[in-house]
Amino acid sequence: MLSQRNLALGRRRSSIRELFEYGRRRKAEIGEENVFDFSIGNPSVPTPEHVGSVMRRLIDECDPVQLHGYTSAAGDAGVRAAVADNLNRRFGGSVSPDLIYMTCGAAASLTITLSAIMCEGDEVIVLTPCFPEYRVFIESAGGRVVEVPCDGDLQPDIGAMAAALTDRTKAVIINSPNNPTGAVYTRERLEGLAELLGSRKNPIYLISDEPYRELTYGEAEVPFVPSFYRRTVICYSFSKSLSLPGERIGYICVSPEMDEARDLFDAVCGAGRSLGFVCAPSLLQRTVAECLDDTADINVYRRNRDRLYTALTDMGYSAVHPDGAFYLFLKALEDDAVAFCERAKRYELLLVPSDDFGCRGYARVSYCVTPEQIERALPAFEALYNEYESEKTK
Amino acid sequence: MLSQRNLALGRRRSSIRELFEYGRRRKAEIGEENVFDFSIGNPSVPTPEHVGSVMRRLIDECDPVQLHGYTSAAGDAGVRAAVADNLNRRFGGSVSPDLIYMTCGAAASLTITLSAIMCEGDEVIVLTPCFPEYRVFIESAGGRVVEVPCDGDLQPDIGAMAAALTDRTKAVIINSPNNPTGAVYTRERLEGLAELLGSRKNPIYLISDEPYRELTYGEAEVPFVPSFYRRTVICYSFSKSLSLPGERIGYICVSPEMDEARDLFDAVCGAGRSLGFVCAPSLLQRTVAECLDDTADINVYRRNRDRLYTALTDMGYSAVHPDGAFYLFLKALEDDAVAFCERAKRYELLLVPSDDFGCRGYARVSYCVTPEQIERALPAFEALYNEYESEKTK
Numbered sequence: 001m002l003s004q005r006n007l008a009l010g011r012r013r014s015s016i017r018e019l020f021e022y023g024r025r026r027k028a029e030i031g032e033e034n035v036f037d038f039s040i041g042n043p044s045v046p047t048p049e050h051v052g053s054v055m056r057r058l059i060d061e062c063d064p065v066q067l068h069g070y071t072s073a074a075g076d077a078g079v080r081a082a083v084a085d086n087l088n089r090r091f092g093g094s095v096s097p098d099l100i101y102m103t104c105g106a107a108a109s110l111t112i113t114l115s116a117i118m119c120e121g122d123e124v125i126v127l128t129p130c131f132p133e134y135r136v137f138i139e140s141a142g143g144r145v146v147e148v149p150c151d152g153d154l155q156p157d158i159g160a161m162a163a164a165l166t167d168r169t170k171a172v173i174i175n176s177p178n179n180p181t182g183a184v185y186t187r188e189r190l191e192g193l194a195e196l197l198g199s200r201k202n203p204i205y206l207i208s209d210e211p212y213r214e215l216t217y218g219e220a221e222v223p224f225v226p227s228f229y230r231r232t233v234i235c236y237s238f239s240k241s242l243s244l245p246g247e248r249i250g251y252i253c254v255s256p257e258m259d260e261a262r263d264l265f266d267a268v269c270g271a272g273r274s275l276g277f278v279c280a281p282s283l284l285q286r287t288v289a290e291c292l293d294d295t296a297d298i299n300v301y302r303r304n305r306d307r308l309y310t311a312l313t314d315m316g317y318s319a320v321h322p323d324g325a326f327y328l329f330l331k332a333l334e335d336d337a338v339a340f341c342e343r344a345k346r347y348e349l350l351l352v353p354s355d356d357f358g359c360r361g362y363a364r365v366s367y368c369v370t371p372e373q374i375e376r377a378l379p380a381f382e383a384l385y386n387e388y389e390s391e392k393t394k
Numbered sequence: 395m396l397s398q399r400n401l402a403l404g405r406r407r408s409s410i411r412e413l414f415e416y417g418r419r420r421k422a423e424i425g426e427e428n429v430f431d432f433s434i435g436n437p438s439v440p441t442p443e444h445v446g447s448v449m450r451r452l453i454d455e456c457d458p459v460q461l462h463g464y465t466s467a468a469g470d471a472g473v474r475a476a477v478a479d480n481l482n483r484r485f486g487g488s489v490s491p492d493l494i495y496m497t498c499g500a501a502a503s504l505t506i507t508l509s510a511i512m513c514e515g516d517e518v519i520v521l522t523p524c525f526p527e528y529r530v531f532i533e534s535a536g537g538r539v540v541e542v543p544c545d546g547d548l549q550p551d552i553g554a555m556a557a558a559l560t561d562r563t564k565a566v567i568i569n570s571p572n573n574p575t576g577a578v579y580t581r582e583r584l585e586g587l588a589e590l591l592g593s594r595k596n597p598i599y600l601i602s603d604e605p606y607r608e609l610t611y612g613e614a615e616v617p618f619v620p621s622f623y624r625r626t627v628i629c630y631s632f633s634k635s636l637s638l639p640g641e642r643i644g645y646i647c648v649s650p651e652m653d654e655a656r657d658l659f660d661a662v663c664g665a666g667r668s669l670g671f672v673c674a675p676s677l678l679q680r681t682v683a684e685c686l687d688d689t690a691d692i693n694v695y696r697r698n699r700d701r702l703y704t705a706l707t708d709m710g711y712s713a714v715h716p717d718g719a720f721y722l723f724l725k726a727l728e729d730d731a732v733a734f735c736e737r738a739k740r741y742e743l744l745l746v747p748s749d750d751f752g753c754r755g756y757a758r759v760s761y762c763v764t765p766e767q768i769e770r771a772l773p774a775f776e777a778l779y780n781e782y783e784s785e786k787t788k
Contacts, residue, residue, distance in 0.1 A: 001564075001597055002654070002661040006510050010664030017467065024466075046458040055453055064440040068638045072418075073411065104498055104642070104671070111670030116400050133667075140668035170395075203395055244462045246676025248498070260396070267396040270404030273527075274534035276505030277498070281675045282640025 014132055015356045016040055023350050030348070036377035038365045039350040041179065041326065043243035045296040045368070051242055054290045058283060067286065071279045073269055075102030075251070079289040083251055086292040091224035096256050101268050102280035104248040106211045106237035107133065108272075113233050113252055114141035114171070115271035116264060117205055122170035127156055128358030129329070131179050131209070143170065147358050154183040154320055154329070158192045165196070171205040172197065176222060177212035180357045180364035181329040182305075182322020184220040194229035203260075206232045211250070212325040214241035214295045217302040220323035230257035233264070238288050240326075240368075243296040249284040301326045304367040304374055311378050315385050326368040329354070332361050333388040343387070347380040399533075408526055409750045410434055417744050424742070430771035432759045433744040435573065435720065437637035439690040439762070445636055448684045452677060461680065465673045467663055469496030469645070473683040477645055480686040485618035490650050495662050496674035498642040500605045500631035501527065502666075507627050507646055508535035508565070509665035510658060511599055516564035521550055522752030523723070525573050525603070537564065541752050548577035548714055548723070552586045559590070565599040566591065570616060571606035574751045574758035575723040576699075576716020578614040588623035597654075600626045605644070606719040608635035608689045611696040614717035624651035627658070632682050634720075634762075637690040643678040695720045698761040698768055705772050709779050720762040723748070726755050727782040737781070741774040 013021070019039035027035045058067055074080065080100040087095045103109045114124070118141040125146045126134045138145050148164045151157040156174070172193070176185035197204045208225045213236070216222060226232040237250035254265050279285075308328055309321060318331045330351070332340035337353035341363050344351050354362035367374065407415070413433035421429045452461055468474065474494040481489045497503045508518070512535040519540045520528045532539050542558045545551040550568070566587070570579035591598045602619045607630070610616060620626040631644035648659050673679075702722055703715060712725045724745070726734035731747035735757050738745050748756035761768065 001511075001513065002657060003510055003512055003665065006664035006668060007657060007661040008664065009667050010510075010660035010662065013467075013663075014667075020464075021466065040464065042459075042463050044459060047462055052453050052458065056450060059446050059449055059453075064446065065436075065438060065637065068441055068640050069436050070414075070434065070639045072415065073407075104675075107670040107672045109670075111668075116397055116404075117395075118397055119395065136668050137670060243459065245464045246462050246673060248672065248675050263396060263401060266404035267401040268404065269407075270400030270402065271397065273403050273408075274400060274505075274530055275669050276501040276503075276531060278501045278642060279640060281498075281642050281678065283677075284675065 009136060016132070016352050019350050019352060026348070033376065035348050035350065036373060036380055037350045038367065038369065039352055041240065041366050041368055042245055043240055043296060043368050044370050045243055045298070045300045047243040048291065048294045048296055050294050051244070051287060051291050054287050055283065058286055068282055071282050071285060073272060073279055075100065075280055076282070076285050079285045082289040082292060087253065091227065093224060093226055094256055095226070095253055099254040099256055099261055099265050101252040101265065101272065102285050103250045103252055103272070104277055104280055105239055105250045106209060106235055107137070108248070108277055109235035109237065109250050109252050110134070110137045110207070110209060111140065111275060112268055112271045112277065113207055113235055114138055114143065115275060116267035117170055118142050119170070121168055123166060123168045124170060125161070125164055125172040126358070127174060129180050129354060129362070130173070130358055131175060132356040132358070134173055149359065154178065154181045155189045156185060156193050158189070158196055161193060162196055165200060167202050169200070169202065169204050171207050173207045173209055175209040177215055177324025179212065179325055180327050180352070180354065181320060182325045182327045183320065184216060184222060184323040187221060187223045190223055190225065191228050197229065203231060207235060208232055209235045211237040211240050215298055215301065215326060216324040217305060218323060222324070226255035226257060230255055241295045242288065242291060244284070247281065247284050249280055249288055300371065301368060304369065304371060307371070308365065308367050308374055312381060315382055317381070317385065326366060328365040328367055330363045330365050332363050333385065335361055337361055337363055344384055347384050349377060349380050349384060403530065410526070410746050413744050413746060420742070427770065429742050429744065430767060430774055431744045432761065432763060432771070433746055435634065435760050435762055436639055437634055437690060437762050438764050439637055439692070439694045441637040442685065442688045442690055444688050445638070445681060445685050448681050449677065452680055462676055465676050465679060467666060467673055469494065469674055470676070470679050473679045476683040476686060481647065485621065487618060487620055488650055489620070489647055493648040493650055493655055493659050495646040495659065495666065496679050497644045497646055497666070498671055498674055499633055499644045500603060500629055501531070502642070502671055503629035503631065503644050503646045504528070504531050504601070504603060505534065505669060506662055506665045506671065507601055507629055508532060508537065509669060510661035511564055512536050513564070515562055517560060517562045518564060519555070519558055519566040520752070521568060523574050523748060523756070524567070524752055525569060526750040526752070528567055543753065548572065548575045549583045550579055550587050552583070552590055555587060556590055559594060561596050563594070563596065563598050565601050567601045567603055569603040571609055571718025573606065573719055574721050574746070574748065575714060576719045576721045577714065578610060578616060578717040581615060581617045584617055584619065585622050591623065597625055601629060602626055603629045605631040605634050609692055609695065609720060610718040611699060612717060616718070620649035620651060624649055635689045636682065636685060638678070641675065641678050643674055643682055694765070695762060698763065698765060701765070702759065702761050702768055706775060709776050711775070711779065720760060722759040722761055724757045724759050726757050727779065729755055731755055731757055738778055741778050743771060743774050743778060
């Protein structure tokens with residue numbers, strides 16, 4: 001007598017959330033410092049001091065009726081203008097404030113966008129490995145998930161994409177820098193993808209899920225997708241860049257380059273309304289509008305990546321070197337990644353098996369943790385490695 | 395190629411939002427003080443000073459990584475315990491923290507609850523006049539709306555309810571104190587409704603939408619529904635009680651009295667997940683947990699009600715005397731409430747026609763405005779009244 005789909009989704013939490021909850025319980029049992037929780041993308045670096053000071057000033061100085069009152073459903077007009085200006089200044093685009101819709105974070109950006117575009121029978125392509133909730137969001141919106149594996153370098157595989165497109169393909173979701181691999185898709189590969197999608201008769205939306213846009217290390221470029229594909233919808237979140245994941249703040253940006261931009265934006269407004277998003281949290285809207293050029297100190301993540309990647313590969317593990325986000329995609333030490341991650345738990349290492357990301361044989365290591373946790377965890381990684389080695393020699 | 399339903403919902407905004415946006419534009423044209431905007435339930439009384447000071451202290455003293463980090467999907471454990479304790483202390487219930495799910499406000503509470511319970515072919519009864527978005531939320535969740543008019547005193551009509559129940563009735567939504575009428579449903583009438591629903595073979599949920607629970611004037615009691623109907627789900631919001639409508643914070647409380655409480659709660663978690671609600675905004679969760687006994691100064695609303703009701707009835711208008719919320723349900727001066735409200739606009743009076751609330755011939759006057767706005771608006775109300783009078787005598 002209840003929605004069986006939602007009952008199942010509520011009972012079988014995402015394996016990431018499941019591990020996160022396990023980690024909470026385990027920390028309560030044996031002490032926070034003895035659990036090496038690499039399960040969740042909960043930033044370990046504090047929000048910039050500027051964010052706190054903006055919040056304090058808004059609370060101290062603004063009329064509380066205005067500050068905490070409803071904004072328009074799409075967001076406060078000044079906030080939307082600030083977001084559009086910032087994008088145009090940084091990427092030379094022609095983004096219009098009228099096509100910016102403030103949201104309660106990346107998940108909301110995605111569910112709203114998918115609900116806005118979806119018609120019966122539509123297919124949405126995801127590039128695996130990918131964030132497992134894409135499946136939930138696509139199916140909730142009434143779409144069918146089509147998985148297309150990335151190539152060996154974890155880049156979009158244009159040939160495989162070409163083979164997967166059909167007349168019912170409504171959208172492709174890309175996520176670069178990528179969760180769970182840390183890969184940053186190259187401009188060349190993205191332009192190839194754009195050319196492929198643009199060559200189809202049926203209009204296909206490229207949904208660019210960009211919570212990690214600001215998190216790159218070294219030379220990796222994150223191209224601005226609307227500059228080479230007109231049917232782009234950016235789904236952004238400030239969760240990672242400003243270390244505010246619990247506050248639920250992000251936006252949808254509909255590219256002005258597509259003819260139906262206005263209609264799509266109206267459908268976004270309708271979808272937000274029908275899903276129960278009245279407006280994005282108003283204090284947070286005003287806060288991020290003043291912090292668009294800030295990021296949390298991502299050098300911490302870069303040092304974590306370097307330390308973890310070097311130490312683990314020195315031990316004998318193998319992994320693709322990640323250029324962005326805060327994930328290391330580690331080759332599991334047996335074919336069954338679930339069994340590998342279960343065994344890691346015995347060493348209090350919480351890693352997410354790759355199966356839920358749509359591929360086999362890997363574990364995601366979220367390194368948005370304290371450098372101290374990495375140091376404390378390295379002996380556990382080593383002991384785990386040695387256990388597998390000793391079994392091999394038996 | 396877009397979702398036609400969401401496109402239509404985005405284009406045809408709710409008439410309340412439409413008027414609200416019209417009001418914004420009009421104020422920019424002729425000055426804020428010259429538009430008498432009674433369109434929206436945007437509290438005019440500032441949030442209690444305590445709310446601001448709690449926010450400031452949390453920002454100043456908490457570890458920002460904890461404060462702004464993800465909470466569990468159902469909310470921070472301490473926050474959920476505080477909400478349950480508060481309900482039990484105030485109403486003598488046995489609400490469990492495990493059955494409290496923190497949400498992004500009342501709309502989210504409703505869309506999540508409806509998605510959790512809805513199966514194909516299900517009907518949901520709303521008591522008209524009612525909040526027009528109920529229709530959007532019910533249909534988005536896949537249900538069919540059944541409207542049952544209240545009686546002449548704007549109380550639930552038990553006879554009409556009995557006639558409307560079918561084997562497919564899955565839920566009844568009640569809202570007391572009521573938007574748009576200001577009526578507070580009596581204990582006797584609610585117990586009659588509970589008895590009726592409990593007598594049916596098919597299980598029926600009573601969804602009690604309670605954003606106005608704290609807003610009553612005088613002697614009106616707002617009974618605690620779980621104490622006399624076991625299949626109750628409370629959908630609460632702090633928008634009105636704490637004057638925080640833009641911040642999007644509320645909760646769902648599943649009554650522990652029903653056998654399937656655990657399953658229903660799991661389905662709520664699944665529904666929240668599939669709609670894209672990762673968690674309720676974390677700073678706001680922690681803030682409201684410390685402000686559960688606070689309310690904004692509702693004496694302002696009581697004085698507004700008294701002044702407006704007396705002045706308008708003295709002029710010749712008629713209205714049911716409202717005991718709660720901050721709405722006056724005014725009899726329109728012609729049969730067509732839409733035409734009446736259009737004519738009111740000529741006097742810069744922004745009133746919402748009752749048609750969208752599921753009944754004809756009334757206008758909703760939201761009196762959550764400044765007392766000064768009421769004083770400035772009274773001559774406009776009088777001029778409007780006189781225009782109708784002078785037409786009658788022609």
